[in-house]
Amino acid sequence: MDWLLPPPAPGSTPARALTIAGSDSGGGAGIQADMRTFALTGVHGCVAITAVTVQNSVGVTGVHTIPPETVAAQIESVVTDIGVLAAKTGMLASAEIIEAVVATCARLGIGADDTIPLVVDPVAASMHGDPLLRADALDAVREQLVPRATLVTPNLDEVRLITGIEVIDAASQRAAAHAFLDLGASWALIKGGHLRESPSSTDLLTEGTNEHEYTVERIATGHDHGGGDTLAAAITCALAHGVNMPGAVGYAKRWVTECLRAAYPLGRGHGPVSPLWRLGGA
Numbered sequence: 001m002d003w004l005l006p007p008p009a010p011g012s013t014p015a016r017a018l019t020i021a022g023s024d025s026g027g028g029a030g031i032q033a034d035m036r037t038f039a040l041t042g043v044h045g046c047v048a049i050t051a052v053t054v055q056n057s058v059g060v061t062g063v064h065t066i067p068p069e070t071v072a073a074q075i076e077s078v079v080t081d082i083g084v085l086a087a088k089t090g091m092l093a094s095a096e097i098i099e100a101v102v103a104t105c106a107r108l109g110i111g112a113d114d115t116i117p118l119v120v121d122p123v124a125a126s127m128h129g130d131p132l133l134r135a136d137a138l139d140a141v142r143e144q145l146v147p148r149a150t151l152v153t154p155n156l157d158e159v160r161l162i163t164g165i166e167v168i169d170a171a172s173q174r175a176a177a178h179a180f181l182d183l184g185a186s187w188a189l190i191k192g193g194h195l196r197e198s199p200s201s202t203d204l205l206t207e208g209t210n211e212h213e214y215t216v217e218r219i220a221t222g223h224d225h226g227g228g229d230t231l232a233a234a235i236t237c238a239l240a241h242g243v244n245m246p247g248a249v250g251y252a253k254r255w256v257t258e259c260l261r262a263a264y265p266l267g268r269g270h271g272p273v274s275p276l277w278r279l280g281g282a
């Protein structure tokens with residue numbers, strides 16, 4: 001496991017990262033997935049909660065959004081005191097929360113090259129198909145959130161919602177990446193996980209000039225809840241350690257692949273991908 005990020009020395013302050021996302025009461029996605037990956041990567045995680053979801057392995061039955069000014073205050077509080085070396089967004093729920101997050105990130109130098117990298121996972125729905133973003137928030141995603149992103153990491157459903165592009169092959173995956181760059185993202189990573197009939201899963205990363213492909217043989221599992229969050233959280237950890245973007249995505253692909261292999265059943269529905277493999281159980 002010589003590819004893993006170095007752990008902090010006991011008692012020394014580790015690298016810090018911030019997740020701005022929703023809570024999943026089932027513990028497999030959202031803030032909880034991010035904190036699992038942050039902790040098991042040796043990164044201190046700070047959180048700005050955007051929404052409390054009532055969620056289990058079967059679906060989402062309730063969403064309670066946090067007032068936008070409270071979301072902004074959480075970000076401001078931790079960044080100005082603890083300091084973060086990278087940040088990520090997940091479920092942002094509404095246009096008002098997106099506006100508050102983008103304005104606060106802009107003020108604090110997060111994203112759009114003000115030096116603290118911002119990974120934007122444009123979460124729109126849960127894997128069960130339950131909405132996690134209001135339909136009238138898509139313009140705010142396109143016009144405010146994506147332009148602030150150092151990296152945007154949509155899955156294929158989010159690509160279709162945000163750009164209208166249906167990804168069916170490598171050419172349309174490339175077109176989707178360029179559509180996100182045209183919206184203003186510095187880098188785009190188009191995830192291939194949802195092309196389920198393909199024997200492998202290929203993600204495409206580009207900043208417009210160079211292309212990097214990350215291909216992993218498809219792992220047969222019904223337990224992939226939180227896979228996108230875990231990938232984006234691991235990228236954020238690597239960026240917090242100063243790894244460059246293609247290297248950070250390469251690191252995160254290895255991380256999420258191990259987490260997919262270690263995914264476990266939970267409840268009556270879909271279990272989560274699991275960073276607990278890092279604990280080395282037999």
Ligand SMILES: Nc1ncnc2c1ncn2[C@@H]1O[C@H](COP(=O)(O)OP(=O)(O)OP(=O)(O)O)[C@@H](O)[C@H]1O
Nearest residue numbers: 155191192193194201218219224226227228229231
């Ligand atoms: N069965 C699989 N085998 C190998 N890799 C996979 C598999 N499914 C997804 N991946 C990879 O896992 C990561 C998450 O991809 P996916 O497209 O599932 O994101 P997502 O839909 O945002 O995830 P989430 O389930 O959190 O919504 C990507 O790197 C993708 O290539």
Ligand SMILES: Cc1ncc(COP(=O)(O)O)c(N)n1
Nearest residue numbers: 022023029030126127225226
């Ligand atoms: C709070 C929250 N954030 C993100 C997801 C997406 O994860 P998935 O697509 O695996 O359901 C989720 N279900 N809940």
